[in-house]
Amino acid sequence: MLHFKHETEPISDTKEVTETIHYLYEDNPPAANDVKHSVTFTKTGTKDLVTGKENSKWSAVQTFPEVVSPVIPSYTPTQSKIAPISVDHTSNDIDKTVIYTANKQQATLRFYDDSSKKFIDFAKDLTVTGSSNSPILFTIPKSYDFSNYNFVAVNKGDNPTQTTDSLSGTTLNDVTYGKFDTDNTTDQYFIAHFTHKISPVNENKPISEKAVLYAENGPRKDNIFKTF
Structure with a gap:
């Protein structure tokens, strides 16, 4: 009786997961540079060439670190920090946005x-x-x-x-x-x-002069008034 053993071959694979944090003002212009972190997961094992089955394992869970939002004078961020996030090889890329509102x-x-x-x-x-x-x-x-x-x-x-x-x-x-x-x-x-404001003042006040006329060596003859 002939006995056969399945042939196998080594297999390996990688998966990269990225965290991106955007910092924007309310009307969308960038408030600060994006922050990016990436981690890579590796799969190692063997593949049965007869059955096609794999015997493999991915590397362990990894964690993105806490990220403190930048301080921008006179503006308040919607999040003061992004908390640590744990991911594995099944995780999708992470995209976060922090909005800065003017004080x-x-x-x-x-x-x-x-x-x-x-x-x-x-x-x-x-x-x-x-x-x-x-x-x-x-x-x-x-x-x-x-x-x-x-x-x-x-x-x-x-x-x-x-x-x-x-x-x-x-x-x-x-x-x-x-x-x-x-x-x-x-x-x-x-x-x-x-x-x-200063306004000029113009005021007219009449002045009268009275003259009494006398006849020479005699009684008063008449009055004369003159107004200036």
């Missing part, structure tokens, strides 16, 4: 009377909020009547005596305030400067 910033506009050296009582401070790098826009209430004032300029800062950093604009409504900054610790301030 809210605050700006205040104040109104200063340079003639009286004080802030204008009827024009209370205006405060607006917005995201970093978005435009700063103030709406002046109609009740703020500056008709008796001359507009001078709007300056950055909260000190009315410092007037070197002026914004463009020849009227209050024309001023461009720029954008909200990225400083989470300090609010932005602006001061609108005004002076009093």
Whole structure:
């Protein structure tokens, strides 16, 4: 009786699994470079050339490390970190996205009377909020009547005596305030400067001159009035 033994051949295979983390701003531009990690699994064993059956084994489970999201000033990520993830040779590639949302910033506009050296009582401070790098826009209430004032300029800062950093604009409504900054610790301030309008005063007051006429060596003859 003849006995036969199945021939076998060694087999091997590999599988790569990749983790990709994207960092984006709300409107989709990249906020930071992607982070990529890859692990490779290896299969080793033999294959029965008669039956085609394999006797093999894949390498052990591997774990992607924890990834801390980058710190971007004035922005908050949807996830402060990506937790460790364990994968094996059956796992699909992993794709994660962290979105950065701009923090809210605050700006205040104040109104200063340079003639009286004080802030204008009827024009209370205006405060607006917005995201970093978005435009700063103030709406002046109609009740703020500056008709008796001359507009001078709007300056950055909260000190009315410092007037070197002026914004463009020849009227209050024309001023461009720029954008909200990225400083989470300090609010932005602006001061609108005004002076009093001065109107010339013209007043006429009549002046009369009275002359009494006398006849020579005699009684009063007449009165003469002259107005200037």
